[in-house]
Amino acid sequence: MKHLLSIQDLSTGEIQQLLDNANNLLANKANMIDQGKTAALLFYEPSTRTKMSFEMACMKSGVNILSFMPETSSVTKGETLYDTVKTVEAIGVDFVVIRHEQEHYYDELTDIQIPIINAGDGTGEHPTQSLLDLLTIKQEFGQFEGLNIAICGDILHSRVARSNANVLSRLGANVQFVAKDEWRDERLPYQYVELDDAVEQADVLMLLRVQKERHNKSYEFDDYLSQYGLTVERERRMKPNSIIMHPAPINRGTEIDSRLVECDRSRIFKQMRNGVAIRQAIIQVYLNQGGYSYDIAY
Template sequence: MNHFFSINDLSKDEIYRILDDAQHIQEQRTIRSLNKTAALLFYEPSTRTKLSFEKACINSGVSLLSFTPETSSVTKGESLYDTVKTIEAIGADLVVIRHGQERYYEELSNISIPIINAGDGTGEHPTQSLLDLFTIRQEFNRFEGLNVVICGDILHSRVARSNAQALMRLGAHVKMVSQSEWQDPSLSVDYIHMDEAVEEADVLMLLRVQKERHKQQADVNDYLTKYGLTVDREKRMKKDSIIMHPAPVNRGVEIDSSLIECDRSRIFKQMTNGVAIRQAIINTYTTKGGKSYELTY
């Protein structure tokens, strides 16, 4: 477990171990200070992922090295490899990277310090997947047999890819909703209509329309009516089903704005869970799996 590039880097036991660690952290066990140093390299914009990693580092006693591409030697043509090699050379213990290039990490295979993938182009977003799994398990205490429907811009979503792979491995039934040009043929899942999804899903996972990744500008004027979660559709959801979204949310596009904080929404709970999960990930990869907490009674 030297690097965390893909959700498939973890066995099922390792996934459950990180989820358990995050649960212990949230239950306010005494957290051991790791006394480490990390660099967060975000080459793409981020609010939730970057800030939750920063908070996770603060909570874990991990000092942060300051980095922004605009004020670094990236502006002089420095490669990603040389940037990461520099961070390794000056003594950092961990590097977290978000980059627009899919599978950017393939050029970093000989870096010795742990690398955590915070999103690679339209590839994967494994830490988001873990916090989503954590949220689902808190709600249902299982994955086996759950009906999860992922809805939206599947082709351009690294979240959809990581979550579909993880959930199917853990025994959930995964289906998707998407207009034809945004479906991903690499994923072996069935596509259904949104009206079917709301009645079938235990977990309805909505995705942002990623306009910045489209070759042609997407017309979203009637997207909510055709593919989104309207107030009428929400009323037809199962009693105990939940709504999830990795955010940022295009209000009024993939979901009616009034539903973002409704009783069945777990959107902001996902953000809360992101801190504990990323603490657990940081601990796992800087201590080779040792516990980050002490039991207190």
Template sequence: MNLFRMDDLSNDEIDEILRVAAQYKRGERKRSFEEKTGALLFYEPSTRTKMSFDMACHKLNIPILSFSEATSSAVKGESLYDTVKTMEAIGADFVVIRHPDDEYFTQLDGVNIPIINGGDGTGEHPTQCLLDLMTIKEQFNQFDGLTVTICGDVRHSRVARSNAYALKRLGANVRLSAPEDWRDHTLPFPYLSIDDAVKDSDVLMLLRVQTERHDRAVVLNDYLATYGLTVERAEQMRQKSMILHPAPVNRGVEIDSKLVESDKSFIFTQMENGVYIRQAVIELLLTQGGIHNETIN
């Protein structure tokens, strides 16, 4: 009854979530859960993930319990477990959590309402992965045989991990591109330079440099020229290739500002699709007793 990692989903379940999300996007699906209540517990800053969960709940007529770590009992030492159990006790029907600890959800055995992982440390970010998959499928109508290169701060990225494994499982050819110090060699994918990646990638997925997760100061003065997507590099991309970025975008660092809203960029489409994906995930958790169900209508 939870969504912690992409491995919690079978390929059929991923397809089902994408199908339901597409129905929401086309206006073919209307659901209302005004009798349900959600809680969004964000222990890290967030704009897109938090606000799109807010909007998804609004569209589903689900009231949200407000939460701010700074004004909660977390500052008094309350554990994550006790906070989530409090949400459950006062009537929340599900909870979305973003937390700086990897696999924070291992602390939550005993919670009896669905938990959606909104990002755990450098672990995973399943709903971001799902919205990325939706955006890619809209462009190519498939994953099998696509060449996807994930570029940037791979070592500190939960987005990279979720996407790399899910895309490989769906048949894509996944590669990575990163400065040597930012490579994660636990990921079983080849590395190549950004200059090579732009030439044959169907999908170029850029990552934010997560300076807050580095153990020393990061100098970014020459990052764009050395490792980022410049206008000159973008000109080498395939005609139908696409640029993705989970955002927030550091314009002029990971990507030239001129490319953020270019014809190849689907960055704002990703943000739009995030609402529909999160509607679909919430609906399926509330109506099917959990994600794992092969008879979703």
């Protein structure tokens, strides 16, 4: 596989191998250093966790990073995404990580020969977030088959919801959505349930950030927590071994009560830790194999 653009690009076997590789990295059982390799991280949208975890993953793999900020680049002079990527390819980078506001931005990059890793395309997909979420769930439950997963929030605008629902269903989990009527995406083939039912049934309650930047600025979110968010009262009704997840950044007091962000069943910061390992595993596959392979030994 030349690029990682969608979680659908990966077979279930490839996904399981990446999860195993990431767990080995977390256990310090791997030491794969690619001295002299270089990555370009092209982030056209703001990012904290994804960008910094890719940077950390690169550093842990011995990969140099080319700095890029759209506001100080030739983007301000009208340079296209294609020409920017062709430029970094021409000057010798080994792979490129891209986050862009345009859904399916990669459709215009079919001539690019170096690997492209999608770090989020508009409201399209976020494959590396899905992989770190899968790693977190597997660490908790050991498998995916039969798990009840409730993905709750702004489904219509969420690339995380799309990627996760697809891959979790393929791996045998039962996926349901929770959303306000106007935030539903009827193009996705999943059942919608009420949050008060979901909190009692779910093994994994996956909350989504309310993407205020994608909504009318006059929209009021003051009552969102009580109506659609995870309150302390709702958390008390969750199953004993169920967990809370969130891709972050977190709107404390909107999609989740601030007191629950670091509660015993929260795995939010563990997801962030896992993000470095899964991205390091992805980077090492592409740099050492030029595409996916099972020949990685630890």
